[in-house]
Structures are given as structure tokens and as C-alpha cells.
Amino acid sequence: MSVWSGYLTLILEGALVxxxxxxxxxxLALVMAFLAGLGRLSRIFAVRALATTYIEFFRGTSIFVQLFWVYFVLPLAGLTLTPLQAGVLALGLNVGAYGAEVVRGAVKAIGREQTEACVALNLSRYQRMRYVILPQALPLMLPTFGNNAIELLKGTAVVSLISLTDMTFQAQVVRAQTGNTLIPFTMILILYFAMSWTISTAMRWLERRMSRNLDGVRS
Structure with missing residues (x-):
């Protein structure tokens, strides 16, 4: 039992990673989602083109290739990242590309009458977005943002391929040392589910809270 307690500690250390x-x-994904999502709505062609290129590139290529490229190819250009930094960058940019379409869709879903009312009040484009459009669009984004966060959580398993000691990597170590597959992989299965459930619960709470606040403002 003491042996397995040591292996449990190893997996919990991986869970922290x-x-x-x-x-x-x-x-990072949240920042990129708003930058690229709002960028696609920009009136400036160069900004729209840059945002579209980012979104299509990261949605259209494999996360495995992106991770290997960030970790193994960028050092050839003089930018060396630790495994943790490479994992964060690859996962954040990948999920951010999907989130950008969520932002764009939610903003476009706000009725045109809202924009027309803002124009009538002589609000600038920034003021319209900051005080009127985004507060109404955010509750629409939250459910998909929660799904994206869970997908990112599950996607963290790929970093074991660059020897980052996450849960999956540590489970593989325990399996190699003990010859037991059931226990370590059952443990990380439970841990992944617990983290996913926590994210889902937090996002539902935030969604309800923002919806109540928005209803209060409208009333």
C-alpha cells in the first residue's frame, strides 16, 4: 500500500501540471478568442485578414503538429520554450481559434436595433461594443467557452509527447514501473472527470449570474 501511495503522489503531481x-x-485562449473574434468584425481589411488566417490555420491543422512545431521548430528560429510554455502556447492558440468564432457569432447575434440605438445616442464604436454589445453577447458565449475549456483540459494529454509530466505522462510512468494498467489510468480518468465537472459547474454558475445581472439592467 505504501508503494501505491507513492505512485498516487506521482499522479497527483501530474494533476497539478x-x-x-x-x-x-x-x-491565453480567451485573449486570442476576443482578439481574433473581434478582429474578424473589424472594418480594416488587414486586421480581418490576419484574424481569419489565424483562425483557419489553427482550426485546420492538427494540435499534435502544432505542439511539435512550437517545441521543436521554434528553437531553430532562436525561440526556445520549456515543455510547459510550449504546451500552454499550442493549446491556447488552438482553442483560441475555435473560441474566436464563438465571439464573432455571439456579437453578430445581437440585434441590429441595438447598434442603431447606440448610433442614435452618438456612442463611439468602442463605447457600443464595451457598454452595450459585449455585455449582452457574453452570456451567449459562456456555454461554448465552458465546452472549449473542457476540450482544452482533455487536450492537455498531448503534452506527454514532449515529456511534460502531466497526468497522462505520470500514469504511463506508473504503468511502466508496476505493469498495472487498470489502477493508474482509472485514477487519471476520475481526475479528468472531476476537473471537467468543476469547469462545467463554474461556467453554469457564471452564466446564471450574468443572465440575472443582465435581466436586472434591462428591467
């Missing part, structure tokens, strides 16, 4: 990847990757 997975948690770090999820939090930091989600933060």
Missing part, C-alpha cells in the same frame, strides 16, 4: 496547463492555456 495538468491544472496549470488548463488554467494558463484557457487564459
Amino acid at each position: 495538468t491544472l496549470q496547463l488548463t488554467i494558463m492555456g484557457s487564459a
Whole structure:
């Protein structure tokens, strides 16, 4: 039992790495989602083209290739990243590309009458977006953002391919040392589910809270 407690500690250490990847990757994905999503709505052609290129490239190529490219190819250009940094960058950029379409779709879903009312009030484009459009669009984004965060969490398993000691990597180590597959992979299965459930619960709570606040403003 003492032996297995040591292996449990090893997997929990991997869970901490997975948690770090999820939090930091989600933060980067959120930033990129808003930058690219709003960029696609820009009146400036160069901004729209850049945002579209980013979205289509990262949605149209494999996360495995992106991860290997970031970790193994960027050093050839003089940019060397740690495995954790490479994992965060690849996952964040990949999921951010999907999130960008969520942002664009939610903003476009806000009725045209809202924009016309803002124009009538002589609000600038920034003021319209900041104070009127985005507060109404955010509740529409949250359910899909939650799904994207869960997909990013599950996608963290790919970083084991660059020897980052996440949960999957540590489970493979335990399996190699003990010859037991059931216990380590059942443990990480439970941990992945617990993290996913936490994200889902948090996003549902945030969605309800923002919806109540928005209803209060409208009333």
C-alpha cells in the first residue's frame, strides 16, 4: 500500500501540471478568442485578414503538429520554450481559434436595433461594443467557452509527447514501473472527470449570474 501511495503522489503531481496547463492555456485562449473574434468584425481589411488566417490555420491543422512545431521548430528560429510554455502556447492558440468564432457569432447575434440605438445616442464604436454589445453577447458565449475549456483540459494529454509530466505522462510512468494498467489510468480518468465537472459547474454558475445581472439592467 505504501508503494501505491507513492505512485498516487506521482499522479497527483501530474494533476497539478495538468491544472496549470488548463488554467494558463484557457487564459491565453480567451485573449486570442476576443482578439481574433473581434478582429474578424473589424472594418480594416488587414486586421480581418490576419484574424481569419489565424483562425483557419489553427482550426485546420492538427494540435499534435502544432505542439511539435512550437517545441521543436521554434528553437531553430532562436525561440526556445520549456515543455510547459510550449504546451500552454499550442493549446491556447488552438482553442483560441475555435473560441474566436464563438465571439464573432455571439456579437453578430445581437440585434441590429441595438447598434442603431447606440448610433442614435452618438456612442463611439468602442463605447457600443464595451457598454452595450459585449455585455449582452457574453452570456451567449459562456456555454461554448465552458465546452472549449473542457476540450482544452482533455487536450492537455498531448503534452506527454514532449515529456511534460502531466497526468497522462505520470500514469504511463506508473504503468511502466508496476505493469498495472487498470489502477493508474482509472485514477487519471476520475481526475479528468472531476476537473471537467468543476469547469462545467463554474461556467453554469457564471452564466446564471450574468443572465440575472443582465435581466436586472434591462428591467
